[in-house]
Every structure is written in structure tokens, then in C-alpha cells.
Amino acid sequence: MRFLILSFVYLFHSLVVNAQPKAFNIVNFGAKPGLEALNTKAIQNAINVAGKSGGRIVVPPGQFVTGPIELKSGVELYLEAGAELLGSTNRMDYGPAAARALISANGQHHVTINGKGTINGRGREVVKSLLQLLHNGTLQDETWMTKRPSEYNRPRLIAFNNCEEIKVKNVKIKNSAGWVQDFAGCNKVTIDSVTVESTEYWNNDGIDIVNSKNVNISNCNIDAADDGICLKSEGRPGTCENIYIANCTIRSSASGFKIGTGSYGGFRNIKVRNITVYNTYRSAIALEAVDGGFIDGVDIDGVTAKYTGNAIFIRLGHRNKGTQYSSVKNIRIANLKADIPNAKPDAGYPIEGPLPKSAPHNLLPAAIAGIPGHDIENVVLENIEITYGGGASKAIAHIAVDALDTVTENEAGYPEFSMFGELPAWGLYVHHAKGISLKNVKLNYKNPDFRPAVIFDDVHTINLEGLEIEKAAHNNIIILKKTDQVSIKNIKLPIDQKEAIKTLP
Known part of the structure; x- marks a missing residue:
């Protein structure tokens, strides 16, 4: 019996040892710490060797500079505590044409x-090098003199294309010249316990999931x-x-969780649970289809938005030039609490x-906005509480209740919460939609706002149940224009309901 137990222990130990991935320390392949050595070849050699049978590429404590490296199937890039993989600051190290990503994988599987x-x-240093190359004519760029160098010329940090069984875990990722993480055409991706700190330049999306x-x-x-986290459908059908x-x-400095702007294909079965968005310039939640694609089936539950420019922005637009129109339907946003200050968050x-290109506008409401003939369909807002800073002024802008048709449609505009300029409501604006339900929605402001709280314009099948509006400076708190099939139950308003709700043809 003792022999059998010892044999079992030995066998178990062997299985555990053999289950550990074989380690390939980059130092053993010639990598050197410090800011002077460029270790691209050494690290890539280690990856190529590990890729033959699988294994772990170990980056030990210290700073190691590298240009673009490409991961292979079965390979784990593992950074030990105290290890820092530094991207080269020489833009030419990323290629003479389109900038290669610092870490990439193409058509690979089981990569970590x-x-x-x-x-x-x-x-920041990469862009400084890029600008010098543009000034002396070594590289070319269409936008750098009028806006900034294009994303074509700025390397991403991580870019996986057409890969399967991908994991990114635990690491800190910082200071990209472009998108921080880009997963395009991938299947089975896990991103867990990752920290992103990337505020050095523009177009620094934290995580992009594309098709x-x-x-x-x-x-x-x-x-x-x-x-912060953005889902896109662009570059190819998908x-x-x-x-x-x-x-x-x-x-x-843009939106917290976003679907779009790139929306040529579609988005289906999207679930979001328990996120916090803070100090964010645009929307905590932005759902946007404007390129002919679709959004169908989004379930968001549990959002805390602190000091953000906008709580919820849902947009169906027509930016694409073809005859295909986008569709947006079957959306649920629940248990959201947001604080919208009258300041730049x-x-x-x-x-x-960016500061507004047009004249200054008053604080903007949450919005659900389709376009004429193309409604946003079946949206439920449930257990929502939004508090606005208020303090709107007619001297800045004023759209009267009898002038709602003057709100721009801006069908082809870039989708963002400020795309309409001024809006005539302070709490919620719904335009070109059907099947809209507000369940236990509470809207409030800290300082008086002269506008109505809620406006429905060209909206059909509306369910208002448990809507609560604590304060109102406008006698007409809720405006219903070109609406039908309206159900109102158990709402709480600061003045008599008959006076507070105005219906317009």
C-alpha cells in the first residue's frame, strides 16, 4: 500500500511539473536591460523557438526596449513583477509604411x-520622432499639418487579428501612440484584471473589440x-x-462604454454588468449605429457614472453614403446612477x-435619437437616476416648445452627445423612436433649468411608469409631440399632472 501511495505521489508530481509551460527567458536569447539596447531580434527569436512546441516567454525584472514583436500560437508572453517592456521611441523601427503594433499576432491561437x-x-516620444520624420520628408501623412498624424502612422500597443483563444491578464499597459488594445476578427477573447493608463496622445482607446x-x-x-471600452464593426464585413x-x-476623454462609431456590420448579444465611469468628457454609455449596420440586443445593468458629460446617448444615424440604413433595437439599460456636472468633466x-466647435450650449440631456423614417425601437430604461448640475441660460441658447422642429437632424454627423448643439429638454430627449419604456426613472437638477424635463418628439408606444421629476422651472414638464399609444402610471411630478404634461400635434 505504501508503495502504491508513493507511486501515486510521484506520478502526480510529474504531471504537475510537466503541465508547467517551458520557460524561455529573453536574457538567454541576448536581451539586455537598459534604455540603450534594442532587443527586438532577441525577443522575437525567443518567441520563434517557443512557437515550435509552445511555452512561456519570460521578461525578467528590468527595463527592456523592443520594436514590434509578433506572438505565435501556444506562446505566453509573461512579464514578471518589476519587468517593463518599453516600445522603441524611433518611429522607423515600426516600419517604413503603416506603423506595426508593438505586440501583434495574426491568425494565431492560444496566445496569452x-x-x-x-x-x-x-x-509621446514615438510621436515626437514621427513628427521629425514628417518634417524632413522621410514619412508622409495626409492629416498631420491640419490635425495630427493619422493612426496609419502611429503604432498601437497590442493588435491581434483573426486569432482564437486569446488571453490578456493582470498586466499594466500604458502610453500608446494610438489604440492601446485592438482585437479584430477574433474569437474567444478573455481580458481580465488589466490596467490601462494611456493619456499621452489622441486615439488612445483602452480596449477596442472589432468584428x-x-x-x-x-x-x-x-x-x-x-x-474606454469600444466595440466596432469596420474594416471588413463582420x-x-x-x-x-x-x-x-x-x-x-471620450466615452466610457461605447458601441460604434464604426458600424458597418453589427452588434448582437452584448451584456454589461457593474461598471463605474468617472471624470469622462462624453457619455458614460454611448450606443451608436450610423454606417448601415445594426445594434440588436444590448443589456446593460449596473452603472455608476460620476462627473461625466452625459449619461446615456443612443443614436441611429446615416453617415454612410449608400442606401443601406442602420437599425437600433432591443436595448435595456437598468440600475444606472449618474451625476452630470455643469462643468467640463x-x-x-x-x-x-474638444471644446464645442459651435456656440456654447447648455447642459445636454440623455438622448435617444433616430432619424426621420428610421426609428430606434424597443428601449427600456429601468431604475435610472440622473442628477444634472442645471443652471441653463436662455442667453446661451433657447429652443421654445413651439419650435421643436428647429432641432437639427444632423443625419450624417459624427455621433456624439453634443452633435445637435442645443437640445430643448434638460433631462431626457427622445426623437424618432417607438417602444420606449421608462420604469422608475428619476431626474433631478441642482440649479434651476428653464427647459422642460422630458420631450418625446415623433415617438410611438410610450410607457411611463414610476417616472419621478423632483423640480421644474417650466410649467410643461413633459412634452408629447407627434406621439401615440402613451401609457402613464404612478408618476411623480412637482405640479399637477394635467398642467405638467403638454401634448402637441
Whole structure:
């Protein structure tokens, strides 16, 4: 019996040892710490060797500079505590044409980035090098003299294309010159407990999921100069499907969680649970289809938005030039609490959201906005509480109740909460929609706002149940224009309901 027990222990130990991935320390392949050595070849050689049978590429404590490296199937890039993988600051190291990503994988499977170390793209320094190359004519760029160097010329930090069974876990990722993480055409992606700190330059989306399926993003902390977590459908026909996002904290100089702007394909079965968005310039939640694609089946539950420019923005537009129109339907947003200040929420961050191009506008409401003949369909807002800073002034802008038709449609405009300029409501504006339900929605402001609280314009089948509006400076708190099939139950308004609700033809 003792022999059998010892044999079992030995066998179990052997299985555990053999189950550990074979380690390939980059130092053993010639990598050298410090800011002077460029270790691209050494690290890529280690990856190529590990790729033959699988294994772990170990980056030990210290700073290691590299240019673009390409991961292979079965390879884990593991950064030990105290390890920092630094991107080269020489733009030419990323290629003479389109900038290659610092870390990429193409058509690979079972690839992992893991560990307690840091990936630092040094994006500000890369752009400085790029600008010098543009000035002396070594590189070309169509936009750099009028706006900034294009994304074509600025390397992303992580870019996986057409890959399967991908994991990014635990690492800190910072200071990209472009998108921080880009997963395009991928299947089975897990991003867990990742920290993003990337506010060094523009277009620094924290996580971009493009035409990918079966994606799980959880426990991440993101501070980005552009959208925090963004789903896109662009670059090729495709859809984002079966996406689950949970327990993430996001700060952004654009939007917190966003679907769009790129929306040529579609988005289906998207679930978001328990996220916090703070100090964010645009919307906490932005759902936008404007390029002929669709949004169908979005379930968001549990959002805390602190000091954001807008709580909810849902948009169906027509930016594409063809005859195909987008569709947006079957959306549920529940258990959201938002604080919308009468101030610029991202003021003081290295890269701030842009100031309005047009005249200053009053604080903007949550909005659900389709276009004539193309309604947003079946939206439920449930257990929502939004508090606005208020303080609107007619001297800044004023759209009277009898002038609602003057609100611009801006069908082809870039979708964002400020795209209409001034809006005539302070709490919620719904335009060109059907099947809209507000269940236990509470709207409030800190300082008086002269506008109506809620406006429905060209909206059909409306259910208002448990709507609560604490304060009102306008006698008509709710405006119903060109509406039908309206159900109102158990609402709480500061003045008599008959006076507070105005119906217009």
C-alpha cells in the first residue's frame, strides 16, 4: 500500500511539473536591460523557438526596449513583477509604411499576455520622432499639418487579428501612440484584471473589440485619452457578438462604454454588468449605429457614472453614403446612477475632449435619437437616476416648445452627445423612436433649468411608469409631440399632472 501511495505521489508530481509551460527567458536569447539596447531580434527569436512546441516567454525584472514583436500560437508572453517592456521611441523601427503594433499576432491561437509587469509604448516620444520624420520628408501623412498624424502612422500597443483563444491578464499597459488594445476578427477573447493608463496622445482607446465574438472583459481599470471600452464593426464585413463586460472602472476623454462609431456590420448579444465611469468628457454609455449596420440586443445593468458629460446617448444615424440604413433595437439599460456636472468633466487631464466647435450650449440631456423614417425601437430604461448640475441660460441658447422642429437632424454627423448643439429638454430627449419604456426613472437638477424635463418628439408606444421629476422651472414638464399609444402610471411630478404634461400635434 505504501508503495502504491508513493507511486501515486510521484506520478502526480510529474504531471504537475510537466503541465508547467517551458520557460524561455529573453536574457538567454541576448536581451539586455537598459534604455540603450534594442532587443527586438532577441525577443522575437525567443518567441520563434517557443512557437515550435509552445511555452512561456519570460521578461525578467528590468527595463527592456523592443520594436514590434509578433506572438505565435501556444506562446505566453509573461512579464514578471518589476519587468517593463518599453516600445522603441524611433518611429522607423515600426516600419517604413503603416506603423506595426508593438505586440501583434495574426491568425494565431492560444496566445496569452500575462504577468505583473508593464508594457509601456512611450507614445509621446514615438510621436515626437514621427513628427521629425514628417518634417524632413522621410514619412508622409495626409492629416498631420491640419490635425495630427493619422493612426496609419502611429503604432498601437497590442493588435491581434483573426486569432482564437486569446488571453490578456493582470498586466499594466500604458502610453500608446494610438489604440492601446485592438482585437479584430477574433474569437474567444478573455481580458481580465488589466490596467490601462494611456493619456499621452489622441486615439488612445483602452480596449477596442472589432468584428469579434465570444469576448469576456472583466475586472479592468482603464484611464484612456479616448473611448474606454469600444466595440466596432469596420474594416471588413463582420459583427461583434456574445460580448460580456463586467466589474470595470473607466475614465475617458471620450466615452466610457461605447458601441460604434464604426458600424458597418453589427452588434448582437452584448451584456454589461457593474461598471463605474468617472471624470469622462462624453457619455458614460454611448450606443451608436450610423454606417448601415445594426445594434440588436444590448443589456446593460449596473452603472455608476460620476462627473461625466452625459449619461446615456443612443443614436441611429446615416453617415454612410449608400442606401443601406442602420437599425437600433432591443436595448435595456437598468440600475444606472449618474451625476452630470455643469462643468467640463475631464478638465486637467493630459488630453482633454474638444471644446464645442459651435456656440456654447447648455447642459445636454440623455438622448435617444433616430432619424426621420428610421426609428430606434424597443428601449427600456429601468431604475435610472440622473442628477444634472442645471443652471441653463436662455442667453446661451433657447429652443421654445413651439419650435421643436428647429432641432437639427444632423443625419450624417459624427455621433456624439453634443452633435445637435442645443437640445430643448434638460433631462431626457427622445426623437424618432417607438417602444420606449421608462420604469422608475428619476431626474433631478441642482440649479434651476428653464427647459422642460422630458420631450418625446415623433415617438410611438410610450410607457411611463414610476417616472419621478423632483423640480421644474417650466410649467410643461413633459412634452408629447407627434406621439401615440402613451401609457402613464404612478408618476411623480412637482405640479399637477394635467398642467405638467403638454401634448402637441
